[in-house]
Amino acid sequence: MTNTTQPDWAIPNYLEVKDNHLQINGVDAIALTDQYDTPLFVISAPRIRANIARLLAAKQHHPKLKLCYASKANNTLGVLRVVREAGIDVEVNSGGELFKALRAGFKPEQIEMNGIAKTEQEIAEAIEAEIYAINLDSPFELELVEQVAAKLGKRANVTLRLVAGVSTRSHAGLQTAMYTSKFGISPAQARQMMLRALRNPEAVNLVGIHIHVGSQTPDPEPYVQAFQTMWEHLLWLHKETGHTLQHINIGGGIPVNYLRDRSHAEEISEDERTMLGAILTSDEAIGAALQVVRDAARNAGAEHLLRDLEIVMEPGRSVIADAVTLLTKVRNVKTRPETDDHWALTDAGYNLMLSMVLYHWYYHAVNASRAGEEHSSRYRMAGPLCDGGDVYFDMHGDGHLPDHRLLPSDAKVGEVIAMLNTGAYTMSQMTAYNGRPFPAAVLIEENGQIEVIRKRDNYEDLVLNEM
Numbered sequence: 001m002t003n004t005t006q007p008d009w010a011i012p013n014y015l016e017v018k019d020n021h022l023q024i025n026g027v028d029a030i031a032l033t034d035q036y037d038t039p040l041f042v043i044s045a046p047r048i049r050a051n052i053a054r055l056l057a058a059k060q061h062h063p064k065l066k067l068c069y070a071s072k073a074n075n076t077l078g079v080l081r082v083v084r085e086a087g088i089d090v091e092v093n094s095g096g097e098l099f100k101a102l103r104a105g106f107k108p109e110q111i112e113m114n115g116i117a118k119t120e121q122e123i124a125e126a127i128e129a130e131i132y133a134i135n136l137d138s139p140f141e142l143e144l145v146e147q148v149a150a151k152l153g154k155r156a157n158v159t160l161r162l163v164a165g166v167s168t169r170s171h172a173g174l175q176t177a178m179y180t181s182k183f184g185i186s187p188a189q190a191r192q193m194m195l196r197a198l199r200n201p202e203a204v205n206l207v208g209i210h211i212h213v214g215s216q217t218p219d220p221e222p223y224v225q226a227f228q229t230m231w232e233h234l235l236w237l238h239k240e241t242g243h244t245l246q247h248i249n250i251g252g253g254i255p256v257n258y259l260r261d262r263s264h265a266e267e268i269s270e271d272e273r274t275m276l277g278a279i280l281t282s283d284e285a286i287g288a289a290l291q292v293v294r295d296a297a298r299n300a301g302a303e304h305l306l307r308d309l310e311i312v313m314e315p316g317r318s319v320i321a322d323a324v325t326l327l328t329k330v331r332n333v334k335t336r337p338e339t340d341d342h343w344a345l346t347d348a349g350y351n352l353m354l355s356m357v358l359y360h361w362y363y364h365a366v367n368a369s370r371a372g373e374e375h376s377s378r379y380r381m382a383g384p385l386c387d388g389g390d391v392y393f394d395m396h397g398d399g400h401l402p403d404h405r406l407l408p409s410d411a412k413v414g415e416v417i418a419m420l421n422t423g424a425y426t427m428s429q430m431t432a433y434n435g436r437p438f439p440a441a442v443l444i445e446e447n448g449q450i451e452v453i454r455k456r457d458n459y460e461d462l463v464l465n466e467m
């Protein structure tokens with residue numbers, strides 16, 4: 001603990017210990033589980049707003065900054081509503097996410113669409129809605145958009161998504177701007193494609209260029225590199241044709257510090273520690289990129305192009321990850337004398353935290369029923385699934401997860417475990433594997449007001465569409 005009263009994972013006025021229980025925005029976590037049962041996603045509206053305010057600090061470098069929340073991180077309607085009311089825009093990745101964004105009240109001009117394999121129907125839906133931009137992933141997609149737009153008699157706003165050979169210090173699966181990644185258009189094709197797009201102004205309006213370097217990016221350099229690449233393309237196009245792109249989209253990837261409590265930090269590899277404990281801010285990333293590009297713009301006599309440019313960011317994780325706590329109950333405990341292990345088995349596994357197996361992602365665990373007690377007893381923690389891989393510890397010896405989890409001694413059935421920072425890529429990836437209905441989610445407001453924004457599914461929901 002950093003001080004005598006609150007543990008290291010605490011966040012003032014948000015995640016705190018009171019009367020030995022975890023409190024979330026002043027609401028007792030145990031009382032929440034008494035009322036709504038477990039597993040339960042608890043979402044803090046004030047924390048979402050605070051995260052957005054922090055991301056908007058980058059405006060000091062460039063007032064024309066447009067934040068489009070990457071809804072894939074968590075596209076629950078109640079979350080989208082809080083994000084919209086906080087005054088920012090949204091990024092979608094499919095027809096379904098476009099539908100949800102519109103349903104949540106976003107206006108079409110607030111919506112941009114990514115997607116690696118968009119269907120004709122999805123493209124048509126985006127064009128019909130007249131969204132801010134469709135981010136194209138290949139020369140083929142440009143042709144497809146042209147055809148669909150012509151059929152609809154409408155003009156599509158398009159942006160080119162580039163790969164630029166940029167790596168980051170994150171998981172291989174989370175790096176999306178390398179030439180080996182499945183995303184984006186190669187620089188060898190991008191210029192031709194831009195010229196091609198300009199030849200068909202009836203159907204397409206070329207408005208921007210985009211690079212998403214990847215998720216949970218710890219350093220500013222990839223942002224600098226990506227911004228430079230996009231700026232060079234923008235400048236080239238302007239010189240070549242006189243056409244000015246309206247925006248540069250620098251993607252998402254601003255990280256979240258999953259290791260505020262570092263009690264397990266030494267058990268994971270250094271690379272992993274750097275990545276999970278990253279503290280890069282949007283302010284630093286945009287500031288660093290602009291510092292370099294401003295010089296380039298000055299040298300090229302193109303300062304006006306930079307001044308008028310809209311910079312788009314697509315933060316997902318940094319908006320929602322630490323705004324959500326997954327409350328799960330211990331449902332079984334046992335010891336194994338052969339290995340001297342104590343086991344604590346909960347009702348939330350990788351069905352709700354898929355990244356735990358996909359990327360061996362670390363979520364800090366706290367005993368919410370005894371949050372003020374010392375967490376120093378080693379437990380093998382695991383979820384409820386009939387799958388040996390459904391565990392909270394390292395099975396692979398690859399330094400991603402700790403070997404055990406630390407909890408107060410004598411963990412008991414019925415105690416509530418809080419999995420912190422579980423807002424991003426959790427609810428949006430959950431599955432009903434093993435016949436486990438989706439859990440409920442509640443939204444907590446500043447004044448402690450509680451709103452159920454997702455009711456718990458029941459057994460009937462498991463067979464809803466089965467014939």
Ligand SMILES: Cc1ncc(COP(=O)(O)O)c(C=O)c1O
Binds near residue numbers: 212254314315316318
């Ligand atoms: C194109 C794109 N933009 C934005 C994001 C959001 O990234 P993050 O949640 O790390 O901010 C992603 C997710 O990987 C993405 O693929």
